[in-house]
Amino acid sequence: MNITSVNTYDAALPGGHYSQATVAGNVIFVSGQLPVRPLAGESVKDDISEQTYQALSNVLNIVKAAGGDITTIARTTIYAVDVKHWEEINRVYASFFGPVKPARSIITVAGLHHGFLVEIEAVAFTI
Amino acid sequence: MNITSVNTYDAALPGGHYSQATVAGNVIFVSGQLPVRPLAGESVKDDISEQTYQALSNVLNIVKAAGGDITTIARTTIYAVDVKHWEEINRVYASFFGPVKPARSIITVAGLHHGFLVEIEAVAFTI
Amino acid sequence: MNITSVNTYDAALPGGHYSQATVAGNVIFVSGQLPVRPLAGESVKDDISEQTYQALSNVLNIVKAAGGDITTIARTTIYAVDVKHWEEINRVYASFFGPVKPARSIITVAGLHHGFLVEIEAVAFTI
Numbered sequence: 001m002n003i004t005s006v007n008t009y010d011a012a013l014p015g016g017h018y019s020q021a022t023v024a025g026n027v028i029f030v031s032g033q034l035p036v037r038p039l040a041g042e043s044v045k046d047d048i049s050e051q052t053y054q055a056l057s058n059v060l061n062i063v064k065a066a067g068g069d070i071t072t073i074a075r076t077t078i079y080a081v082d083v084k085h086w087e088e089i090n091r092v093y094a095s096f097f098g099p100v101k102p103a104r105s106i107i108t109v110a111g112l113h114h115g116f117l118v119e120i121e122a123v124a125f126t127i
Numbered sequence: 128m129n130i131t132s133v134n135t136y137d138a139a140l141p142g143g144h145y146s147q148a149t150v151a152g153n154v155i156f157v158s159g160q161l162p163v164r165p166l167a168g169e170s171v172k173d174d175i176s177e178q179t180y181q182a183l184s185n186v187l188n189i190v191k192a193a194g195g196d197i198t199t200i201a202r203t204t205i206y207a208v209d210v211k212h213w214e215e216i217n218r219v220y221a222s223f224f225g226p227v228k229p230a231r232s233i234i235t236v237a238g239l240h241h242g243f244l245v246e247i248e249a250v251a252f253t254i
Numbered sequence: 255m256n257i258t259s260v261n262t263y264d265a266a267l268p269g270g271h272y273s274q275a276t277v278a279g280n281v282i283f284v285s286g287q288l289p290v291r292p293l294a295g296e297s298v299k300d301d302i303s304e305q306t307y308q309a310l311s312n313v314l315n316i317v318k319a320a321g322g323d324i325t326t327i328a329r330t331t332i333y334a335v336d337v338k339h340w341e342e343i344n345r346v347y348a349s350f351f352g353p354v355k356p357a358r359s360i361i362t363v364a365g366l367h368h369g370f371l372v373e374i375e376a377v378a379f380t381i
Contacts, residue, residue, distance in 0.1 A: 001280055001379035003328050005355055016340075017348035018358035022328045024379050025280075026128055026152075029329040032359030074130050074149045075156040079361055083238045086143075094144035101132055104145035105159030105248045107206055108237040110362040111337045121359045125128035125151050153255055153279075201257050201276045202283040210365045213270075221271035228259055231272035232286030232375045234333055235364040252255035252278050 001025060008065035011058040012036035015113075020062045023126070028066040030122040032079065033058035034113065048085045048117050052092040055120040060096075067126035075103040079119040083108050089118060128152060135192035138185040139163035142240075147189045150253070155193040157249040159206065160185035161240065175212045175244050179219040182247040187223075194253035202230040206246040210235050216245060255279060262319035265312040266290035269367075274316045277380070282320040284376040286333065287312035288367065302339045302371050306346040309374040314350075321380035329357040333373040337362050343372060 005019035012034065014020060021030045035044035035051035036058070044054045060070055080089060086106060093104075102122070112119050132146035139161065141147060148157045162171035162178035163185070171181045187197055207216060213233060229249070239246050259273035266288065268274060275284045289298035289305035290312070298308040314324055334343060340360060356376070366373050 001322075001326050001381065003326055003356075003379065014355075016344040016358070016360075017351060017355060019355040020357075022355075022357045024326075024328045027328070029357035029377065031329075031357040032361075068128075072128050072130060072151075074151045074154070075158075077359075079359070081237075083240060086240060090143040097144060101141075101144060101146040101149075102130075103147075103149045103156035103158040103248075104143070105204075105206070105246070106143075106240070107159075107234070107361070108239065110237045110335070110364045112362065113337060113340060113360070119359070119361075121357075123156065125130065127128065195255075199255050199257055199278075201278045201281070202285075208364075210367060213367060217270040224271060228268075228271060228273040228276075229257070230274075230276045230283035230285040230375075231270070232331075232333075232373070233270075233367070234286075234361075235366065237364045250283065252257065254255065 006062060006066040008062060009038060010061035011038050021066050023066050026126045028063055028068050028124040030059050030062050032119045032121040034116050034119050048088050049092050051118050052089050055118055056096045059120055059122050063124045068124040069127060070100055072127055073102045073122050073124040075123040077121050078106045079109045080106060081112055081117050133189060133193040136166060137188035138165050148193050150193050153253045155190060155195050155251040157186050157189050159246045159248040161243050161246050175215050176219050178245050179216050182245055183223045186247055186249050190251045195251040196254060197227055199254055200229045200249050200251040202250045204248050205233045206236045207233060208239055208244050260316060260320040263292060264315035265292050275320050277320050280380045282317055282322050282378040284313050284316050286373045286375040288370050288373050302342050303346050305372050306343050309372055310350045313374055313376050317378045322378040323381060324354055326381060327356045327376050327378040329377040331375050332360045333363045334360060335366055335371050
């Protein structure tokens with residue numbers, strides 16, 4: 001199996017030794033995305049709603065660059081720093097995905113890089 | 128790739144914007160399952176043994192509804208709130224799976240929704 | 255789908271009810287690997303650099319035993335106990351993988367078994 005790396009300026013660039021996503025056959029593995037704006041690389045330090053939206057936007061733009069779309073996202077994992085953010089994360093997430101409902105786990109972690117509140121990764125497929 | 132959602136009354140219903148599982152080709156992605164009983168939606172507030180068993184039961188029933196069985200579970204991830212529960216989780220898990228040994232990671236998280244002690248997700252395949 | 259278990263003496267043996275990895279079709283699911291040396295089963299209690307290298311070495315040896323190689327690792331998940339270790343983990347990881355850049359998430363967990371500092375799991379493919 002030949003694994004290819006996905007690189008797009010439509011999402012935050014990698015901050016370490018990883019690809020935004022890899023593609024293996026028709027499977028797209030999206031790296032954990034933080035609430036960082038593309039190009040400017042500006043951190044979204046606003047509330048959990050804005051951070052959730054920006055992380056989701058990075059995920060989706062990477063999926064699109066890899067040949068998928070919102071309907072081909074099969075699983076997401078949400079890493080949050082506080083269980084109290086669960087309801088608001090779910091609200092923004094529901095608005096973002098609309099009728100699409102990937103498998104999902106929300107995990108409360110001991111901390112995220114740079115003090116962010118949320119990080120989101122995904123497994124998707126090419127169209 | 129067409130992603131389909133799995134819905135079964137044999138496992139706890141989703142408590143947010145997600146499917147119990149999605150199926151992409153022959154791959155089944157099961158959402159993180161909490162120790163909640165099907166239909167009644169009753170939380171299992173008993174000890175870690177009961178919680179582990181109920182979460183596993185939800186996972187397996189979803190896998191079956193998606194077209195797999197216990198032998199086609201390839202990976203599980205166990206999120207626990209305390210490393211001290213590891214031995215008992217492993218004991219119940221071993222009894223549940225018998226000769227089947229999926230790849231597995233046990234992760235200690237900073238907290239789970241509703242004060243639960245354990246959550247379990249899985250990747251499986253259709254028969 | 256027939257799921258097979260991978261067993262190799264070139265990596266630390268399982269410490270619970272799981273396989274070092276499972277293989278489903280051409281997909282390899284590697285269990286979370288701790289910094290434990292093969293055969294001797296000796297724990298690497300040195301600094302984060304040594305622990306990261308040993309965990310990665312276990313992952314790669316399991317991938318090889320399952321029919322893949324370093325270029326067919328599509329995703330890794332790194333569980334670390336302290337965000338302060340991020341830079342050093344990334345440095346050792348970059349040296350280990352060279353030009354290969356799997357999708358990756360680094361998650362800060364509330365604790366690992368036996369007091370280890372890092373655990374690494376992966377999804378890979380057969381060659």
